[in-house]
Amino acid sequence: MQPLKIELSWVFQGFAKISLGIVFQATEVLAGLSARGPANFEQAKTYLNRALNKAPESPKTWYCGCTLQGHKVPKCDTGINSKKPLTLEWDHVVPAALFPKPDSCLHIDGSSRMCARKRSQVFRYAEADLVNLVPAESQVNQLKSSKSPGLDETTFKARCGFEVGVTRFNPPLQKRGDVARIWFHMNKKHFDGKLINLGLSALLFKWSLEDPISEEETKRAKDLAKLGSPHLYVPLQDFK
Secondary structure, eight states: OOOOOOGGGGGSOOOOOOOOOOOOOOGGTEEEEEEEEEEHHHHHHHHHHHHHOOOOOOOTTTTTTTOTTTTOOOOOOSSSOOSOOOOOEEEEEEEGSOOOOOOGTOOOOOHHHHHHHHHOOOHHHHHGGGGEEEEEHHHHHHTTTTSSSSSEEEEETTTSOEEEEEEEEEGGGGHHHHHHHHHHHHHHHHHOOOOOHHHHHHHHHHHHHHHHOOOOHHHHHHHHHHTTOOOSSOOOOOOO
């Protein structure tokens, strides 16, 4: 099935604003980034962790809104049964495992992701794109893994609203537009339309309409733009 290229900028005009997301305000911590943002995933995590520590307000995780204390999630009832304590992990909204990789990395022994890191600058910059990295609860990140959005038999639904199936992960309703716009951003910026097929594109388009851009999503996009990672599907000129 051929991937579908969609321009959505016209969709995001004049919608109601809903409070969502997490804002990183420690711009000075990330001074010195190139115009393309961090050059690799480890560098991106380092900068985001420093920004998190400098945040003027208590930050929260992206999917369930759990309050963070440093890199720990002291009290948060996600509804996931686990004996392991909750910690912070930086989640790729679009899983890095789903990024297109060089043909030379598709049939090798070991990790195709590690191979792509070594052989593809496109992959490295995509993996480090700050727009695609959000603070997540470790249990949620593990359940999500490399699953993509979509229709699937739900095997687990968390108290905060995300759904997990055999091969699919659907975020809470109030995050689905954000997720859709991040997928479209990654598809256009790094992969020339090769990331999203026709079926997924229709679902993400629906989510973007049902959950329009919020003020908090816009504020996050403004902050990330200052750090060299502009969000291609959050038109900042439409917001003061």
